[in-house]
Amino acid sequence: MYEEVKKQYPDVLRFGDTGDYVKILQYYLRVIGDYYDAVPIITVTGVYDEETQNAVISFQNIFSLAPDGITGELTWAAIFDAYYGILNSLPAEM
Secondary structure, eight states: OHHHHHHTOOOOBOTTOBSHHHHHHHHHHHHHHHHOTTSOOOOOOSBOOHHHHHHHHHHHHHTTOOOSSOBOHHHHHHHHHHHHHHHHHSOOOO
């Protein structure tokens, strides 16, 4: 499913948006926050709230993106790549 998410870029996500893509974004940010201290751990609610916006800004700062709190195409791609980079670095389960 998640590979399909990247292929089907959800368009711009921003404060006030709701839905499954926001949940996926929040989940990715939550995982990324486990590995990057500067990205706060957030709650997956499906609502692009202030907590989500602040996590996006933190992520954007770390990855040298415009820190506007909006998840546009470049930010979405960087979040997706960071998330899968983390997953690929984990040891395989036995």
